[in-house]
Amino acid sequence: MSTLQTxxxxxxxxxxxAAPAQAAGGRIVTPRPSVEPGRGPASEEGVVxxxxxxxxxxxxxxxxxxxxxNIEIREKRVTALxxxxxxxxxxxxxxxxxxxxxxxxxxxxxSIHLYPDDFDLVAKGVDPIEVxxxxxxxxxxPNPFPKTIFENVAYGLKVRxxxxxxxxxxxxxxxxxxxAIWDEVKDRLDSSGLSLSGGQQQRxxxxxxxATNPEILLFDEPTSALDPIATARxxxxxxxxxxQVTVIIVTHNMQQAARVSDYTAFMYxxxxxxxxxxxxxxxxxxxxxxxxxxxxxxG
Amino acid sequence: xxxxxxxxxxxxIRADVSRRKVLDQVFVVVGLLVMFAALLVLAVLFxxxxxxxxxxxxLDFLTQFPSRKAERAGILSAWVGTSLIxxxxxxxxxxxxxxAAIYLEEYAPKNWLTAIIEINVTNLAGVPSIIYGLLALGxxxxxxQLGQSILTAGLTLSxxxxxxxxxATREALRAVPRTIREAAYALGATRWEVTAHHVxxxxxxxxxxxxxxxLSRAIGETAPLITxxxxxxxxxxxxxxxxxxxxxxxxxxxxDSFTAMPIQMFNxxxxxxxxxxxxxxxxxxxxxxMTLLMNGIAIWLRYRFRKRINW
Numbered sequence: 216m217s218t219l220q221t222x223x224x225x226x227x228x229x230x231x232x233a234a235p236a237q238a239a240g241g242r243i244v245t246p247r248p249s250v251e252p253g254r255g256p257a258s259e260e261g262v263v264x265x266x267x268x269x270x271x272x273x274x275x276x277x278x279x280x281x282x283x284x285n286i287e288i289r290e291k292r293v294t295a296l297x298x299x300x301x302x303x304x305x306x307x308x309x310x311x312x313x314x315x316x317x318x319x320x321x322x323x324x325x326s327i328h329l330y331p332d333d334f335d336l337v338a339k340g341v342d343p344i345e346v347x348x349x350x351x352x353x354x355x356x357p358n359p360f361p362k363t364i365f366e367n368v369a370y371g372l373k374v375r376x377x378x379x380x381x382x383x384x385x386x387x388x389x390x391x392x393x394x395a396i397w398d399e400v401k402d403r404l405d406s407s408g409l410s411l412s413g414g415q416q417q418r419x420x421x422x423x424x425x426a427t428n429p430e431i432l433l434f435d436e437p438t439s440a441l442d443p444i445a446t447a448r449x450x451x452x453x454x455x456x457x458x459q460v461t462v463i464i465v466t467h468n469m470q471q472a473a474r475v476s477d478y479t480a481f482m483y484x485x486x487x488x489x490x491x492x493x494x495x496x497x498x499x500x501x502x503x504x505x506x507x508x509x510x511x512x513x514g
Numbered sequence: 515x516x517x518x519x520x521x522x523x524x525x526x527i528r529a530d531v532s533r534r535k536v537l538d539q540v541f542v543v544v545g546l547l548v549m550f551a552a553l554l555v556l557a558v559l560f561x562x563x564x565x566x567x568x569x570x571x572x573l574d575f576l577t578q579f580p581s582r583k584a585e586r587a588g589i590l591s592a593w594v595g596t597s598l599i600x601x602x603x604x605x606x607x608x609x610x611x612x613x614a615a616i617y618l619e620e621y622a623p624k625n626w627l628t629a630i631i632e633i634n635v636t637n638l639a640g641v642p643s644i645i646y647g648l649l650a651l652g653x654x655x656x657x658x659q660l661g662q663s664i665l666t667a668g669l670t671l672s673x674x675x676x677x678x679x680x681x682a683t684r685e686a687l688r689a690v691p692r693t694i695r696e697a698a699y700a701l702g703a704t705r706w707e708v709t710a711h712h713v714x715x716x717x718x719x720x721x722x723x724x725x726x727x728x729l730s731r732a733i734g735e736t737a738p739l740i741t742x743x744x745x746x747x748x749x750x751x752x753x754x755x756x757x758x759x760x761x762x763x764x765x766x767x768x769x770d771s772f773t774a775m776p777i778q779m780f781n782x783x784x785x786x787x788x789x790x791x792x793x794x795x796x797x798x799x800x801x802x803x804m805t806l807l808m809n810g811i812a813i814w815l816r817y818r819f820r821k822r823i824n825w
Contacts, residue, residue: 312700319624348702358693361716370711371701420697427701 265290265461270325282485293462295476303485312350313343351429357416359408367408371427394422414445434464481505567796584789591748592778602668611679619687639677647741662743665768675728682724686717719819726812736776748773775801
């Protein structure tokens with residue numbers, strides 16, 4: 216596997232981080248499937264596409280909240296969704312892990328393909344639980360379980376049937392390290408997750424999601440409830456995660472999108488107005504509406 | 515603005531605030547009065563019971579069976595009966611009530627059928643207890659042939675407090691924030707896992723409180739027990755739940771006939787001999803003590819469970 220290279224020399228993380236889990240013989244916690252050349256579709260610049268929404272519409276009862284979105288999510292890149300309140304960015308994000316299925320009377324149209332196996336996340340008959348086993352999420356407000364720090368991170372592993380305490384311990388430590396919170400909590404893994412500060416709680420939630428090795432990690436305005444210092448730490452963390460996992464982040468804060476993301480999608484009234492490299496979109500948007508929004512003329 | 519007008523404005527603000535705060539203080543006084551009135555009535559009642567029953571409030575009273583002689587009569591069969599009935603009621607109500615509440619709150623689709631069920635559950639809490647007694651007489655005693663047993667009493671009182679437990683449990687389940695449920699779902703948990711691993715444990719304090727409030731109601735019920743044919747003179751104990759042979763526990767006591775504290779009291783109160791009034795008062799004090807103890811446990815449980823959880 217390690218001899219295989221991604222096409223066009225794209226800075227591909229490769230199966231590196233996933234390899235140890237595989238070597239340990241984990242049957243249940245599957246490492247992210249490594250992308251074989253020519254299998255996952257490549258985007259224009261040669262970066263591997265992790266997911267592609269095609270003509271995706273979403274309905275809350277009679278309300279059509281998303282109107283035929285088409286977008287490509289690049290693997291191991293950070294994609295930001297921006298737009299004014301009510302534009303559907305969070306609605307779009309929550310399609311990726313089928314969170315809308317918890318609300319009765321919702322309906323998807325179109326498709327979201329997850330590569331490399333071309334699995335349609337929103338197809339009828341696809342179990343949302345299967346989708347959520349592969350796609351992780353971090354929420355707007357830190358929402359640790361009122362359990363110990365250890366149990367918070369271990370929960371996803373237990374749901375996946377991991378029973379060996381030694382392995383769970385290893386994976387919990389690994390996840391807490393990846394979420395850059397290990398040093399702060401290593402001496403008190405048995406205290407409640409709620410005893411942490413807001414920023415620490417959010418990083419604990421990121422560790423909880425990372426422990427399950429998600430293929431895509433969704434962030435729904437992860438810093439909107441945090442102070443600037445905690446926000447900066449989360450942003451740093453997202454930048455570090457870039458090499459390991461595909462990230463989609465919804466944010467109200469345009470500076471944040473500019474700081475953390477490689478690609479940015481601007482949404483307005485349930486439509487995707489513009490999608491481009493972050494630097495291009497912020498410096499030289501091709502749409503008038505995008506320009507108006509990023510220069511603060513509305514929203 | 516000159517200094518004079520500023521002073522004037524500040525004086526006016528102060529006068530206004532203190533005038534509006536008068537209502538605040540009036541309410542404090544009224545609230546304290548009402549609260550003390552309620553507590554005073556209870557305290558006077560309790561003290562009166564203890565004073566009247568004082569001659570009989572001793573260990574003998576707890577270890578003797580009822581007797582025709584007032585000074586030799588005790589409440590052994592009554593408090594054992596009450597304890598066993600409470601145990602049976604709790605064992606029946608807890609799983610049924612919690613399961614019903616979980617179904618209604620977490621699983622049931624929101625439609626007219628569940629709306630009707632919800633309204634009726636709430637209404638059932640207001641049905642007079644004698645009605646439950648009549649239902650139990652027809653259903654458990656005659657139809658199912660369960661006899662005038664501890665099991666029948668437990669089932670009857672379960673019916674009585676199920677609505678209370680269901681409503682309290684639903685409140686407790688609803689208090690678990692949506693964000694916590696979403697966190698568990700997002701990790702790939704099934705609905706059952708979300709309920710069993712998260713929602714239920716986090717609401718346990720509220721559920722147990724509701725359970726004990728229900729049991730506190732049941733412990734004093736007399737009418738339904740009399741209706742199903744509880745005896746007031748029982749000079750033996752139910753069979754022991756523990757046996758010397760494998761499997762060491764026995765449920766034979768469920769089918770034994772019984773008496774209970776409120777029935778024993780009712781029986782003594784209705785006797786002409788004034789000496790029995792003393793017994794009734796003593797039994798009343800003990801029953802009240804049992805209820806207060808249960809409520810105390812409820813408060814302690816709530817405190818323990820909620821200490822860890824502050825959303």
